[in-house]
Structure formats: structure tokens, C-alpha cells
Amino acid sequence: MIALSLIPLYLVAVTLPLILAAIFGGPPRPFHQELASGLGILAFAIVLAEFVLSGRFKSVANRIGMDVTMRFHQLMARTALLFALVHPFLYQGSPSGGQRPWDPSRQLTLTTDLSALATGIAAYLLLPSLVLLSIYRTQLDYKYETWRLMHGISALLIALFLLHHTIYAGRYGAETPLTWLWVAMTAIAVGSLIYVYLIVPMKDKRQRWQVSAINRLSPRQWEVIVSPRGHSGLNYKAGQFVWLNIGHSPYSLHENPFSISSAPSSGPNVSFVIKELGDFTRSLHQVQPGTRAYLDGPYGSLTIEDRCEPGIVLVAGGVGIAPLLGIVREIRLTGDPRKVRLIYGNRTEEQILYADELADEDVTHVLTEPPQDWQGETGLIDAILLDLILPPVQVQDWLFVLCGPSAMMDTVEDYLIARGTPSGRILSERFEYD
Ligand SMILES: Cc1cc2nc3c(=O)[nH]c(=O)nc-3n(C[C@H](O)[C@H](O)[C@H](O)COP(=O)(O)OP(=O)(O)OC[C@H]3O[C@@H](n4cnc5c(N)ncnc54)[C@H](O)[C@@H]3O)c2cc1C
Incomplete structure (x- = not known):
């Protein structure tokens, strides 16, 4: 519910320049030109909002979950790319020739001022590279840290190039209220980089x-x-x-x-x-x-503190047990009266962690490669197994907390939704964003 309140906030942030352009822009131009400007404006606003979405702000990530935030970041980056790629082509056929004294609002002509266009062209080339390098990051043979540095620097350059291009080549960006809005939005974007890479480490250094x-x-x-x-x-x-x-x-x-x-x-x-x-x-x-x-x-938002369901089913795959262990341990230490059961999948028996500690819990161990004398469940955590081990009352009324490989989480989520568990009663954390 709280997470939903961020959606209008996001929509306002990315459409605000468009709204101001409609209010303060000059007389209307042909539709294709307005569309071109509109897409360019939206693309730039989305690019700037991306800085905040990736910026580790607890108010964002802790409400929605870091994995969801990052997937939204990826989706919006592709959307901005699409808008940006289409943007210059829609001006085709429009008269150009630079600023004319009789056309101060750039209603009739497009600028050919090289410096204003050059920054636009640079951003136009950099943005697809940034998005493609992110999409194919895991297939390319360089370190995560190198990618992260390149990603940050390219994003910063794109934002600065676009700011220059929007103000000096854009018809609407030249209007004073819009110019100030773009400068403020770019400052917030750059500020979020400074926050993550300088201010947060400065705070961490003291602790x-x-x-x-x-x-x-x-x-x-x-x-x-x-x-x-x-x-x-x-x-x-x-x-x-x-x-x-x-x-x-x-x-x-x-x-x-x-x-x-x-x-x-x-x-x-x-x-x-x-x-x-x-x-x-x-x-x-x-x-x-x-x-x-x-x-x-x-x-992170994988927490059960404010939940009032009578019981909790924790489903872990491999190292996905980590956050769920924290939850089991806290429940035991605080004497939380809620019922808890753990479904814990691994490949082999030796991968099962803290078996002695978990022996006191209601645990269903599931192995894909069980030893001969294995007494627990076998195979994957899938619909057939879940139908076998989950009574309807748990599926209907309990809270589900999932962490593990994507394939396992997709299977369990699909199973629960198909059996009528509301999505609000399924909490999950993914370790991979891609
Ligand atoms: C919210 C969250 C919680 C996690 N909890 C656990 C956990 O409890 N136990 C566990 O074993 N693993 C956990 N992981 C996964 C863990 O972060 C990666 O396995 C680890 O970062 C790999 O680092 P590496 O240098 O060994 O491998 P690399 O080869 O450098 O990275 C392998 C992959 O890990 C991811 N990764 C690496 N560094 C980062 C980074 N700084 N930020 C984001 N992603 C990165 C990238 O997808 C990368 O492709 C978690 C991941 C997330 C997102």
C-alpha cells in the first residue's frame, strides 16, 4: 500500500517537465514536432529519475524491495531509450537553419547550432551503449565493479549532455521555468550519485x-x-x-x-x-x-514485523536461506507466537546449513540429489510437492516468504497465485536483478 503511493510520485516527477512545457510553451507546432519534443522531454525526465531509482534510497528500496526497484529501473531505461531513439526522426521534414530573429520561440525552425546538437548526438550514442552493456553485462568478460564504474560515469555524462542539449536545442527547454526545472532535476540526479558514492561512505566510515x-x-x-x-x-x-x-x-x-x-x-x-x-x-x-x-x-522489505497472519511459510532455495534464518531466529528469540514452517530446498545433503539448529523447527527438507538413505522430500520445490505438503489453510491464510533461485521463486509464486493466495501475502527477495 505504501509502495503504491510512490507510483503517483514517480509519474509526477517524470511528467512535470511535459506539463510545464504545455503551460509555458509557445504556440503549437505540427503534431509530429510536438510528439518529437514530448518524447525527448519524457526520455530525459526518465533518465534523470533513473539515478534516484538506483540510488539506494531507503525510502524507495525498503518500501518496494531492491529487486523490484532494480527491475523497474531496467524497464524504464529501455522505455527512455525507445523514446530517445524515435525523438530526432520525428522532426524529419521540419524547416531548419538555426535561430531566426523572427522566430524566437523556435516554432517554425529547428536549430542547427552544432554545439547544441553535438551534445544531443553524444547522448544519443551513449544511451544505447549504456543500456546494451547493462543488458549483456553478464555475457561480457569484465568485473562487476568495472561495469558499475562505467555505468555511473556514462549515466552522468548522458545527464549532462542532455541538459545542455535540452536547454540549447530544445524549444521548450529554453523557456525559463523549464530551464530551471531541468537544472534542478539534473542536480537531484547528480546529487544522488554524490550521496551514494561520497556521503554514504563518509557516514559508514564513522561506523x-x-x-x-x-x-x-x-x-x-x-x-x-x-x-x-x-x-x-x-x-x-x-x-x-x-x-x-x-x-x-x-x-x-x-x-x-x-x-x-x-x-x-x-x-x-x-x-x-x-x-x-x-x-x-x-x-x-x-x-x-x-x-x-x-x-x-x-x-529491504522482506520483513514480517507488521504482519498479522496466523502463520508463516518460509520457502528457501540454497543460500536463499540467509534472510529466512534471520526471521526464524528472531521469532524464536522474541517468543513470537506465530506458527512457522520452513521448506528448504538444496541439491545435496551437505549443502543443508545449520541442520542441528533447524532440527527444532517445522522443516521440510527437499533435495534434488538425495543420498540413498534420505528420509525427506526429493525433487524440485514445485506445484506437485507443494500440493502434497501444504494444507489448504496455510495456502489460504498464512504469509509466504520466499528467497532462492529465480526459477524456484517463479514456480512457488505462480503456484500460490493459482491457488488463490493474494499477492500481498507473498513476500520475496531476489538475489539477481537480471
Ligand atoms: C538483496 C540481495 C541480497 C543478497 N544476499 C545474499 C546472501 O545472503 N548470500 C549470498 O551468498 N549472496 C547474496 N546475494 C548475492 C550476492 O550479492 C552476490 O552473489 C555477490 O555480490 C557476488 O559477488 P562476487 O564478487 O563474488 O561475484 P561477481 O562475479 O563480482 O558478481 C556476480 C554477480 O553478483 C551480482 N553482484 C556482484 N556485486 C554486486 C553489487 N555490488 N551489487 C549488486 N549485485 C552485485 C551481479 O549480478 C554479478 O553479476 C544477494 C544479492 C542481493 C541483490
Whole structure:
């Protein structure tokens, strides 16, 4: 519900320049020219809003969820690209020749001022590159941090080029109220970059942490525990996540999102369950207790605090157990009376984490490659299995909290929706944005 209130806010932000253009613009021009300007204006406004959508603002990400925010960011980037690509072609056939003294509102002619067009052309070439490099990021062989740096710099350049182009080539951008609006919106966009890369690290720097323990839990999964140094710790809710930076400067791009697997009520130490995947996670064996760490957060909306359902079904796949562990632990520590059951899928038995701790819980273990003497469920967590193990009362009335591989989450979500569980009773967190 609170998340829905952000939609009108977003719509107002991206359409405000268009509305001001309609109010303050000069006499109308042929439809195709107005459409061209309108699409250009919308594309630029969407590009600027993208900075805020990717900017780790808790008021956005904690209401909607970081995965949903990022998917919206990707969708809107494609929309802006489409509008921007069409924009210049719609001016075809319009008279050009630069600013004419008898046409100060640029009603009859298009500018041919090279500097104003050059910034537009530069942005026109950069924007598709930015979007395509993001879409094909995982297929290209460069580090995530390199991509992130390139993404930030290109986005900044596009915003500045578009600001120049809009004010100096655009008919509407030249109107004073519009000029000021574009400058203010660009300042907010650039400010959000400054916030993420300078102000947040500055704050994090004052709140140092250190790795207090690091344990191998299974061949490719680790437990990392960090302790606050000289402060009282993190104020978080069970199920949330942070950006974790181990051993680097707080200003470095070497930070990764990880769910917190500890319970807030367990004290100031914060623990994580981390699966080896790429550069950072595969180097965990080199991390020594005592190593400096920084935490940016908490973020995320995978929390059950304000929920009033009589019971909770947690569905975890692999390392997706991390945030759900935090929730189980918090429920136990606080004596929360709600019923909890956990459906925990893994490939092999050795991947099951904290089996002893979870033995006291109502857990259904599911393995795709079970050993011969396996007593639990087998196969994937799919509709057939869920029909078998979930009584109708749980499907109808309980809260579902999902975290795991995308395929598992899609299957479980589709199953629940098909069986009549309202989408508002399904909470989920995806570890991949793509
Ligand atoms: C909200 C959230 C919570 C997560 N919780 C956990 C968890 O509890 N345990 C766990 O094992 N994994 C978790 N992950 C996944 C984890 O962040 C990645 O596995 C990890 O960042 C990979 O880093 P790497 O350097 O080892 O691999 P790389 O090869 O550098 O990255 C592999 C992929 O991980 C993602 N990734 C890497 N760095 C970042 C970054 N800074 N920001 C966003 N995405 C990044 C990218 O999609 C990248 O393609 C979570 C992800 C998200 C988004």
C-alpha cells in the first residue's frame, strides 16, 4: 500500500517537465514536432529519475524491495531509450537553419547550432551503449565493479549532455521555468550519485566493523560474523540486507549486497551466509578475523514485523536461506507466537546449513540429489510437492516468504497465485536483478 503511493510520485516527477512545457510553451507546432519534443522531454525526465531509482534510497528500496526497484529501473531505461531513439526522426521534414530573429520561440525552425546538437548526438550514442552493456553485462568478460564504474560515469555524462542539449536545442527547454526545472532535476540526479558514492561512505566510515569469525559451512558456503567497533551496531529488522565491504576503503566500489542471517535480538554482532560465486565471494577463504569491514544498510522489505497472519511459510532455495534464518531466529528469540514452517530446498545433503539448529523447527527438507538413505522430500520445490505438503489453510491464510533461485521463486509464486493466495501475502527477495 505504501509502495503504491510512490507510483503517483514517480509519474509526477517524470511528467512535470511535459506539463510545464504545455503551460509555458509557445504556440503549437505540427503534431509530429510536438510528439518529437514530448518524447525527448519524457526520455530525459526518465533518465534523470533513473539515478534516484538506483540510488539506494531507503525510502524507495525498503518500501518496494531492491529487486523490484532494480527491475523497474531496467524497464524504464529501455522505455527512455525507445523514446530517445524515435525523438530526432520525428522532426524529419521540419524547416531548419538555426535561430531566426523572427522566430524566437523556435516554432517554425529547428536549430542547427552544432554545439547544441553535438551534445544531443553524444547522448544519443551513449544511451544505447549504456543500456546494451547493462543488458549483456553478464555475457561480457569484465568485473562487476568495472561495469558499475562505467555505468555511473556514462549515466552522468548522458545527464549532462542532455541538459545542455535540452536547454540549447530544445524549444521548450529554453523557456525559463523549464530551464530551471531541468537544472534542478539534473542536480537531484547528480546529487544522488554524490550521496551514494561520497556521503554514504563518509557516514559508514564513522561506523567501523570488523570480521570476528569466518567459518566454512559447506564446500561453497561461508558464515561471516562482523562486530561493531566503538558503536552500538546496526538497527535492522530480521530479513533485511546490507552492502558489505570487507577490507576495502569505504569509498571503494568493492561492496556486495548480502542478507543478514542473524536476529536483531541476538545482540550487536551481525552474521551472513555467503555462497561462493565470483571474485569477492571466492576470496572469502583469505579473509582473516580482525579484518576491517563496513556495512551500508539496512535495506529491504522482506520483513514480517507488521504482519498479522496466523502463520508463516518460509520457502528457501540454497543460500536463499540467509534472510529466512534471520526471521526464524528472531521469532524464536522474541517468543513470537506465530506458527512457522520452513521448506528448504538444496541439491545435496551437505549443502543443508545449520541442520542441528533447524532440527527444532517445522522443516521440510527437499533435495534434488538425495543420498540413498534420505528420509525427506526429493525433487524440485514445485506445484506437485507443494500440493502434497501444504494444507489448504496455510495456502489460504498464512504469509509466504520466499528467497532462492529465480526459477524456484517463479514456480512457488505462480503456484500460490493459482491457488488463490493474494499477492500481498507473498513476500520475496531476489538475489539477481537480471
Ligand atoms: C538483496 C540481495 C541480497 C543478497 N544476499 C545474499 C546472501 O545472503 N548470500 C549470498 O551468498 N549472496 C547474496 N546475494 C548475492 C550476492 O550479492 C552476490 O552473489 C555477490 O555480490 C557476488 O559477488 P562476487 O564478487 O563474488 O561475484 P561477481 O562475479 O563480482 O558478481 C556476480 C554477480 O553478483 C551480482 N553482484 C556482484 N556485486 C554486486 C553489487 N555490488 N551489487 C549488486 N549485485 C552485485 C551481479 O549480478 C554479478 O553479476 C544477494 C544479492 C542481493 C541483490
